[in-house]
Amino acid sequence: MNxxxxxxxxxxxxLWNIENPRQFQHLRQHLQLQVGDSLKVGIRQGLRYLTEVxxxxxxxxxxxxxxxxxxxxxxxxxxxxxxxxxxxxxRMMMDAVTLGVERISLIHSYRVDKSYWQTPFLQQLDDYxxxxxxxAGDTIAPEIQLYKRFKPFxxxxxxxxxxxxxxxxxxxxxxxxxxxHAIQHPCIVVVGPEGGFIPYEIELLKKNGCQAVSLxxxxxxxxxxxxxxxxxxxx
Amino acid sequence: MNxxxxxxxxxxxxLWNIENPRQFQHLRQHLQLQVGDSLKVGIRQGLRYLTEVxxxxxxxxxxxxxxxxxxxxxxxxxxxxxxxxxxxxxRMMMDAVTLGVERISLIHSYRVDKSYWQTPFLQQLDDYxxxxxxxAGDTIAPEIQLYKRFKPFxxxxxxxxxxxxxxxxxxxxxxxxxxxHAIQHPCIVVVGPEGGFIPYEIELLKKNGCQAVSLxxxxxxxxxxxxxxxxxxxx
Numbered sequence: 001m002n003x004x005x006x007x008x009x010x011x012x013x014x015l016w017n018i019e020n021p022r023q024f025q026h027l028r029q030h031l032q033l034q035v036g037d038s039l040k041v042g043i044r045q046g047l048r049y050l051t052e053v054x055x056x057x058x059x060x061x062x063x064x065x066x067x068x069x070x071x072x073x074x075x076x077x078x079x080x081x082x083x084x085x086x087x088x089x090x091r092m093m094m095d096a097v098t099l100g101v102e103r104i105s106l107i108h109s110y111r112v113d114k115s116y117w118q119t120p121f122l123q124q125l126d127d128y129x130x131x132x133x134x135x136a137g138d139t140i141a142p143e144i145q146l147y148k149r150f151k152p153f154x155x156x157x158x159x160x161x162x163x164x165x166x167x168x169x170x171x172x173x174x175x176x177x178x179x180x181h182a183i184q185h186p187c188i189v190v191v192g193p194e195g196g197f198i199p200y201e202i203e204l205l206k207k208n209g210c211q212a213v214s215l216x217x218x219x220x221x222x223x224x225x226x227x228x229x230x231x232x233x234x235x
Numbered sequence: 236m237n238x239x240x241x242x243x244x245x246x247x248x249x250l251w252n253i254e255n256p257r258q259f260q261h262l263r264q265h266l267q268l269q270v271g272d273s274l275k276v277g278i279r280q281g282l283r284y285l286t287e288v289x290x291x292x293x294x295x296x297x298x299x300x301x302x303x304x305x306x307x308x309x310x311x312x313x314x315x316x317x318x319x320x321x322x323x324x325x326r327m328m329m330d331a332v333t334l335g336v337e338r339i340s341l342i343h344s345y346r347v348d349k350s351y352w353q354t355p356f357l358q359q360l361d362d363y364x365x366x367x368x369x370x371a372g373d374t375i376a377p378e379i380q381l382y383k384r385f386k387p388f389x390x391x392x393x394x395x396x397x398x399x400x401x402x403x404x405x406x407x408x409x410x411x412x413x414x415x416h417a418i419q420h421p422c423i424v425v426v427g428p429e430g431g432f433i434p435y436e437i438e439l440l441k442k443n444g445c446q447a448v449s450l451x452x453x454x455x456x457x458x459x460x461x462x463x464x465x466x467x468x469x470x
Contacts, residue, residue: 002454030430072452095459136453181470182416195265215466217307218371219237224330224462227455231463232470235416 001026001134003040003048011043011065016051019060027061039063042139044130047071071139074100075234076186078161079226080168082109082193083146086119088223090128095223096142097132099230103143105157108150109201111193117148150201154208161188162209170205171229172197173219175212182235189229191222236261236369238275238283246278246300251286254295262296274298277374279365282306306374309335310469311421313396314461315403317344317428318381321354323458325363330458331377332367334465338378340392343385344436346428352383385436389443396423397444405440406464407432408454410447417470424464426457 004023010016018024018041027033033053041063042048048071051063079101084092096104108117129141147153162168168188169179173196190210197205206212220228239258245251253259253276262268270288276298277283283306286298314336319327331339343352364376382388397403403423404414408431425445432440437447455463 070452095456098453098455098459099463100453135456138453178470181467217305218333218335218373220333220462221330221370224333227459227462228334228466231466232416235413235467 001030002137003042003134003139005042005044005130005134005139007044008046011046015054015062015064016041017060017062024060033061038066040069040137041065042071042133042137044133044139045141046139048137048139072100072137074102074138074140074142075230077101077230077233078103078105078166078186078188079230080105080107080158080188080190081222081226082107082191082197083112083116084222085113085116085194086121089116089119089121090124092223092226093125093128094132094135095227097129097138098136099227100136100138100234101142101230103145105145105147105153107147107153109193110150110198111195122146151204154204158188158190158205158210159208168205168210169213170197170202170210171215171225172202172212173214173217175214177211177213179213179215179229179232181232183233187233189233191225191229194222236265236366237372238277238369238374240277240279240365240369240374242279243281246281249299250289251276251298251300252295253298259295268296273301275304275372276300277306277368277372279368279374280376281374283372283374307335307372309337309373309375309377310465312336312465312468313338313340313401313421313423314465315340315342315393315423315425316457316461317342317426317432318347318351319457320348320351320429321356324351324354324356325359327458327461328360328363329367329370330462332364332373333371334462335371335373335469336377336465338380340380340382340388342382342388344428345385345433346430357381386439389439393423393425393440393445394443403440403445404448405432405437405445406450406460407437407447408449410449412446412448414448414450414464414467416467418468422468424468426460426464429457 037053041051048069049065051065055062083106166186170190272288276286283304284300290297318341401421405425
């Protein structure tokens, strides 16, 4: 947690209270805060501030904003992920948010177990976004959409998003071309499920304007591939 | 698991048995193997083969090597990691191995809890390496060393490894210069603990030849930083 994210309604007065148990406990455990210390605080979908601790007790920390700080810019990338298994969903969402993805679409694919769409973790996406923003020092949540049908998504949604200025790259271990690096333009990145997209899916993606690109001759887990791809694309 | 890794002593005869329960169960669960199917098998520290399934029953799969395949090359990077907390040690080691790191040193640092050095997970590093190799399709384990004292490591070990041809980069959020990208030379990458190196440590690293470099203005978790850095350095 590199900033504390507060809701706009928590920041209406001159002094702001940090009393959410998760945030309060984290600060208690990791920082030995005292009155007069500074603390970075962001307002969800708003500005980021350097604040000063003016009071603290057993249940809350009271801070006063001192000055605004820059909110880190996002990368102009729309990440499309085959819905990961519940166990890694949290980590992948947190990572994507921390890494500064502008938009995330979770989609179905042949190798996505149907049961994954029933996981209660899908109700917690907002919490994962908050954790990712607090890690990155960011305040602006990416847009998130869910698409439970692969073909309609690719043909009716994805195909309309791809332009010459915003190409789409599908990570595919056996592709002939390699993923570009240090790009200067917006893009769409598509990452398949564990085990990869099936050939029919790769063909449909290509037919609808995606470029299949490889990440070299090592096959990465999807949760490793996402930070690796983003680190490579946006330097 | 993109190859099955066997020990050299398991591959002395013409037919090889896959009967390790973890490997056997994984293949059972994820592949509907039948006699005649092909399967990628690697020999630890040796070659990699395309094999053919010649028999299978409830406890083992028997394969016959058909032809050798290329083992993916490693990246010429020595990764130095502040010992992560036990919960993320497995993932970080697997990721580093999958991503093709040549050598890994786990080191102490001020913000590494001393208890981390007692975790039983440190006895399982070889298992994590195996998982990472099987994911990547690699057969060659990286060298791994542990250094429980920071200062002697930096002064007596790290300082002697750094040359003009093999620079060392310490990921540090507040550094003035940025991490290079798409490099063509060997390097050393140093990644601190959660919460970062303390100023004394950064100074000692710099004094001993390391370059402090930033990853931009988003602060990444260490487990996210490692694939992101490697994806950026080696394209």
